Amino acid sequence: MVQKVYVTYNDVHKLCKESAPRILDEFKPELIIAIGGGGYIPARILRSFLKQPNGKNISIQAIGLSLYENLGTGEPEETPGTEVVRLQWLDILTKASTSSTEAISHLIGKNILIVDEVDDTRTTLQYAVQELEKDVAEQSQKLGRSEKTNFSIFVLHNKDKEKRGTLPEEIVNSRYLAARTTTDVWLCYPWEAVDIEEHDRLAAQQGENSV
Amino acid sequence: MVQKVYVTYNDVHKLCKESAPRILDEFKPELIIAIGGGGYIPARILRSFLKQPNGKNISIQAIGLSLYENLGTGEPEETPGTEVVRLQWLDILTKASTSSTEAISHLIGKNILIVDEVDDTRTTLQYAVQELEKDVAEQSQKLGRSEKTNFSIFVLHNKDKEKRGTLPEEIVNSRYLAARTTTDVWLCYPWEAVDIEEHDRLAAQQGENSV
Numbered sequence: 001m002v003q004k005v006y007v008t009y010n011d012v013h014k015l016c017k018e019s020a021p022r023i024l025d026e027f028k029p030e031l032i033i034a035i036g037g038g039g040y041i042p043a044r045i046l047r048s049f050l051k052q053p054n055g056k057n058i059s060i061q062a063i064g065l066s067l068y069e070n071l072g073t074g075e076p077e078e079t080p081g082t083e084v085v086r087l088q089w090l091d092i093l094t095k096a097s098t099s100s101t102e103a104i105s106h107l108i109g110k111n112i113l114i115v116d117e118v119d120d121t122r123t124t125l126q127y128a129v130q131e132l133e134k135d136v137a138e139q140s141q142k143l144g145r146s147e148k149t150n151f152s153i154f155v156l157h158n159k160d161k162e163k164r165g166t167l168p169e170e171i172v173n174s175r176y177l178a179a180r181t182t183t184d185v186w187l188c189y190p191w192e193a194v195d196i197e198e199h200d201r202l203a204a205q206q207g208e209n210s211v
Numbered sequence: 212m213v214q215k216v217y218v219t220y221n222d223v224h225k226l227c228k229e230s231a232p233r234i235l236d237e238f239k240p241e242l243i244i245a246i247g248g249g250g251y252i253p254a255r256i257l258r259s260f261l262k263q264p265n266g267k268n269i270s271i272q273a274i275g276l277s278l279y280e281n282l283g284t285g286e287p288e289e290t291p292g293t294e295v296v297r298l299q300w301l302d303i304l305t306k307a308s309t310s311s312t313e314a315i316s317h318l319i320g321k322n323i324l325i326v327d328e329v330d331d332t333r334t335t336l337q338y339a340v341q342e343l344e345k346d347v348a349e350q351s352q353k354l355g356r357s358e359k360t361n362f363s364i365f366v367l368h369n370k371d372k373e374k375r376g377t378l379p380e381e382i383v384n385s386r387y388l389a390a391r392t393t394t395d396v397w398l399c400y401p402w403e404a405v406d407i408e409e410h411d412r413l414a415a416q417q418g419e420n421s422v
Contacts, residue, residue, distance in 0.1 A: 009220030013407045036271055037258060040251040045402045047248060060247055061299050062273030088272050191256045196224045 002186045006203035007156070009190045013045055015156050015179035020049035027152035027175055029113035031106075032060045035128055036088065038117035041191055042156055046115060058113075064088035065124050082164065084127040104139040107132070109147025118187055119158040119178060126165030129153075133168075150175065159184050213397040217414035218367070220401045224256055226367050226390035231260035238363035238386055240324035242317075243271045246339055247299065249328035252402055253367055257326060269324075275299035276335050293375065295338040315350040318343070320358025329398055330369040330389060337376030340364075344379075361386065370395050 023029060029050065034043035043060050050058050064087030114128055129151055136149045153171060158178030167176065193199035234240060240261065245254035254271050261269050275298030325339055340362055347360045364382060369389030378387065404410035 009224070009401070010407050010411070013220070013401065013404070017405075017407075034251070034273075036273065037255050037268075040245070040255045040271070040273070044248050044251045048403055048405075057248075059275065059298050060251070061275065062245075062247065062251070064270065064272065087270050190220070190224065192259055193224070194228075194259075196221050196228075200221070 002184070004188050004202075005182065005185045006188045006199055006206060007190060008200050008203045009196075011203070012042060012156060012190065016042055016046040017049050019154060019177055019179045020046060022177060023113065023152075023154060024050060027113055027150075027154075027177075028111050029058055029152065030110045031112045032058055033112055033114045033128070033132070034060050034062045035114065035116040035124060036062050036064045038189070039115045041189075042117055042154070043115040046154065062088060063128065065128060067124060082121075082123060084124055104135045105143060105145075107136050108140050108143070108145050108149055111150045111152065114151060114153050115155070116153075117156050117189060119153075119155045119163075120161075122163035122165030122167065124165070125153060125155075126167060129167055129171065152176070154179075156180065157182050157187055159187075213395070215399050215413075216393065216396045217399045217410055217417060218401060219411050219414045220407075222414070223253060223367060223401065227253055227257040228260050230365060230388055230390045231257060233388060234324065234363075234365060235261060238324055238361075238365075238388075239322050240269055240363065241321045242323050243269055244323055244325045244339070244343070245271050245273045246325065246327040246335060247273050247275045249400070250326045252400075253328055253365070254326040257365065273299060274339065276339060278335060293332075293334060295335055315346045316354060316356075318347050319351050319354070319356050319360055322361045322363065325362060325364050326366070327364075328367050328400060330364075330366045330374075331372075333374035333376030333378065335376070336364060336366075337378060340378055340382065363387065365390075367391065368393050368398055370398075 023046070032043050032047060032050075034040050040062065043062075047057055047060055052058070066085045066087055067083065112132070114125070114132075116125060116128075119125055132151060133149075140146065140149075151171060152175035153167070155178045158181045160181050161184045188199070188202075190196060190199055234257070243254050243258060243261075245251050251273065254273075258268055258271055263269070277296045277298055278294065323343070325336070325343075327336060327339075330336055343362060344360075351357065351360075362382060363386035364378070366389045369392045371392050372395045399410070399413075401407060401410055
């Protein structure tokens with residue numbers, strides 16, 4: 001039986017808050033890509049703490065990825081899937097460009113922060129980085145542009161376990177931040193809770209075993 | 212001075228939970244479109260309560276819309292803007308279709324739930340409904356399809372005030388749900404809070420003035 005660890009909304013909020021200075025300092029993100037569904041909530045919270053000195057928000061773009069075996073079960077911790085399915089990809093629009101064909105070109109030369117809730121088997125993150133890097137490389141070549149695009153990663157939790165997916169060394173070594181590293185526990189996020197007060201009680205009870 | 216009303220994460224969670232049965236019963240959504248950034252968090256929470264009997268999740272697609280005047284200030288309640296800017300539009304992909312040109316066609320004939328955090332001036336919601344209906348109509352004609360597509364709306368809060376934007380009668384009368392209706396207060400959502408514990412204290416203090 002896998003140990004369950006309960007994470008409250010305020011835990012998530014504080015993990016984003018405490019991680020923000022390092023993200024700003026080291027990754028200097030100009031765009032957030034949230035991996036949905038799990039990345040939506042941390043990405044939106046994190047954005048509040050990444051506000052620029054001029055008061056501007058960093059834009060969030062969402063991509064939808066799901067691990068096929070548990071597409072829809074909502075309990076990825078139990079049986080992590082192996083095949084990533086795209087549910088939504090990028091379609092970045094600016095005031096000047098209302099055509100989606102330019103979507104990827106807006107990534108070129110930017111510092112881009114990919115946000116998800118958990119790095120479990122790393123399969124989804126590998127897929128996201130690989131596909132985004134591929135799209136950017138293709139567009140760069142097509143447009144004759146050579147600026148370096150830097151992807152960085154933020155997750156609330158990284159499970160310290162053998163990973164199925166791999167990430168580029170450069171990201172692992174210097175552009176990867178997990179607010180907490182855990183053992184291979186079952187992380188119960190608040191947005192999955194049916195009874196949020198019971199969830200909070202269980203979180204409070206776990207005391208020093210919390211993450 | 213506009214009255215501030217503090218909304219906690221657990222308030223948001225419970226508003227989604229209590230609204231879910233009516234949404235399932237009356238709107239029968241097959242797809243959620245979250246208006247980002249404010250719609251990301253309620254959309255993700257709501258999805259947990261809209262799980263189908265077969266255990267399948269409803270897919271969330273994100274669109275990014277911002278009111279131009281406050282693009283980036285993060286305080287829409289103070290000075291609502293008037294011009295809507297698209298930051299991200301739909302790019303729905305299925306396993307079978309990896310081309311984004313088919314994105315809109317997946318909406319045809321579906322019950323689609325549009326989710327945002329607040330209906331303030333209604334400008335953003337009008338834009339979202341108008342543009343989605345236009346895209347669907349264009350694609351339906353192109354593909355020779357005649358199924359009816361039904362858009363419904365869920366927001367956490369509707370401000371009872373004169374609206375700048377308008378919605379189709381059909382939606383207003385039978386496919387619009389606001390978990391709470393408020394006066395023209397300043398709604399402080401938790402994801403904007405710097406100090407979440409102070410935010411929760413202020414929420415607790417407001418007692419019966421809460422929403």
